[in-house]
Amino acid sequence: MKELAQALNKVPGKIVDELRRQYPRENWTVESQVPEEILAKFQDITNRTSQTQQPPIAPIAEATIIKSDEAIQQVSHKLTAADREIASELLNVQNELYTALGTATGITSALTFMNSCTGARGDVLDAYTEQTISLVDEQLAGIDQSIYGFAEEATKRLGETIRKKQRLQLRLKTLKERAILIGT
Numbered sequence: 594m595k596e597l598a599q600a601l602n603k604v605p606g607k608i609v610d611e612l613r614r615q616y617p618r619e620n621w622t623v624e625s626q627v628p629e630e631i632l633a634k635f636q637d638i639t640n641r642t643s644q645t646q647q648p649p650i651a652p653i654a655e656a657t658i659i660k661s662d663e664a665i666q667q668v669s670h671k672l673t674a675a676d677r678e679i680a681s682e683l684l685n686v687q688n689e690l691y692t693a694l695g696t697a698t699g700i701t702s703a704l705t706f707m708n709s710c711t712g713a714r715g716d717v718l719d720a721y722t723e724q725t726i727s728l729v730d731e732q733l734a735g736i737d738q739s740i741y742g743f744a745e746e747a748t749k750r751l752g753e754t755i756r757k758k759q760r761l762q763l764r765l766k767t768l769k770e771r772a773i774l775i776g777t
Contacts, residue, residue: 597627 598605605623612621612631619625 595623597632 609621652659
C-alpha cells in the first residue's frame with residue numbers, strides 16, 4: 594500500500610479510503626498488500642491522468658533570477674500573459690453565452706409564433722363556425738316561412754275546394770230534385 598501511495602504521490606490513507614469505496618468487501622489497511630489486478634487498474638488510471646493533463650495556460654520559461662528588478666519584470670510578464678489568457682477565455686465564454694442566449698431567444702420566438710398561429714387558427718375556425726351557423730339559421734327560417742306559406746295556401750285552397758264541393762253537392766241535389774219532379 595505504501596509503495597502504491599508513493600508511486601501515485603498520494604497519502605496512503607487516501608488510497609485506503611479509495612480502495613474501501615471501490616472494494617467494500619475487503620478489509621483494507623495501510624499495511625495491506627494490493628493485488629496485482631487492482632495495482633494495474635490504478636496504474637492505468639494514473640497513466641491516463643498524466644496523458645490527459647493539459648499544459649499550463651501560459652507556459653513561461655523560468656530563468657534564474659539574479660536581481661529584484663528582474664524578478665519584478667518576470668512577475669509582470671507572467672501576470673500580463675495570465676491577464677491576456679484570462680481575457681481571451683472570458684471572450685470565449687461570452688461568445689458561447691451569446692450563442693446560447695441567441696438560441697434560447699430563437700426557440701422562444703418560434704414557440705411564441707406557433708402559439709399565435711394556433712390561436713389565429715382557432716379564431717378563424719370560430720368565425721367560420723359562427724358564419725355557418727348563421728347561414729343554417731337563415732335557411733331554417735326560410736324553410737319554416739315556406740312551410741307556413743304552403744300550409745296557408747293549402748288551407749285556403751282546401752277551404753275553397755270544400756265550399757265548391759258543397760255548392761256542387763247542393764246543385765246536384767237541386768238537379769236530382771228537379772229530375773224527380775219532371776219524372777213524376
